[in-house]
Amino acid sequence: MLPLLKIAADGKEHHIRDAINSLEQQFELTAEDRKELLPSGLDRVFDNRVGWARTYLKKAALIDYPKRGYFQATERGQKVLAGPPSKITVAFLKQFPEFVEFYTTKKSASNAAVAEPESPEVSNQTPEETLEVGYLKLRTQIEADLLARIKKCAPDFFERLVVTLLTTMGYGGSLADAGRAIGRSGDGGVDGVIKGDKLGLDLLYIQAKRWDDTTVGSPEIQKFVGALFGKKAKKGIFITTSTFSKAAIDYAAGLDSKIILIDGAQLTELMFDYGVGVSTANSYVVKRIDSDFFSEEGEPLGVQGEDVK
DSSP, X not given: OHHHHHXXXXXXXXXXXXXXXXXXXXXXXXXXXXXXXXXXXXXXXXXXXXXXXXXXXXXXXXXEOSSTTEEEEOHHHHXXXXXXXXXXXXXXHTTSHHHHHHHSEXXXXXXXXXXXXXXXXXXXXXXXXXXXHHHHHHHHHHHHHHHXXXXXXXXXXHHHHHHHHHHHTTOSSSHHHHHHHEEEEEETTEEEEEESSTXXXXXXXXEEEOOSSOOBOHHHHHHHHHHHHHTTOXXXXXXXXXXXXXXXXXXXXXXXXXXXXXXXXXXXXXXXXXXXXXXXXXXXXXXXOOGGGGOSSOOOOSXXXXXXX
């Protein structure tokens, strides 16, 4: 926040994009640093942090927004810079009542104010980062619990799980068709075959291994490929609850046939993404100001929510 405020020290109007470019150079960010995204993949980490730094300074009345996309130091901001402070933190900004009013959250059921925890993790992250880091931690734990449960299930349940997941992803035609196909053959290293599309124009051969901790090696993949060759098939999916050895992965990657390997971690990721075996407990929608809505000219104004984070 202090480097951003220093940019406005001359009292002139500065565009936020110019400030971001200036700070990137000041911090000597690499190309990789500049491209780093939030876990959601919807916003760049550095841009997000600069945006929230600007918001915090605005809420503390250290800067003002003279017009869309621009900011400049206020009289209070100039006095703070004359101090000068060694750094500007959330704790520093809490000396200003306007910022305290903004930063303090209120319970929905009452008027009692509850201050946010002042932990290093919270104070060093933007609200989006805090929210997404918490989400990823929760997701990782749920996926680990999913895998542990799957490994304890009966083999036939695992086959049904595979059917449900693939049909949810758009493969296999109807659930009834896929259910009849999986687990039907059981010969030659193939557990079943399903439609690659709803019309059955393409077929996918499936091998499903519900193993605990045994690594799937290249011999298992070779056996599966041999079964596909015997059926003149070129597409297959090998799903396991364990992991694949490097040799197995390299072997599958070097084949002319398209063989997809899905290990336990990838399996639970897909289940989470497609809502198989999990249900929604709560949903939080992150919104931003729609700048177009407030445009009197009715012309597009570019990125939504540029002025307000």
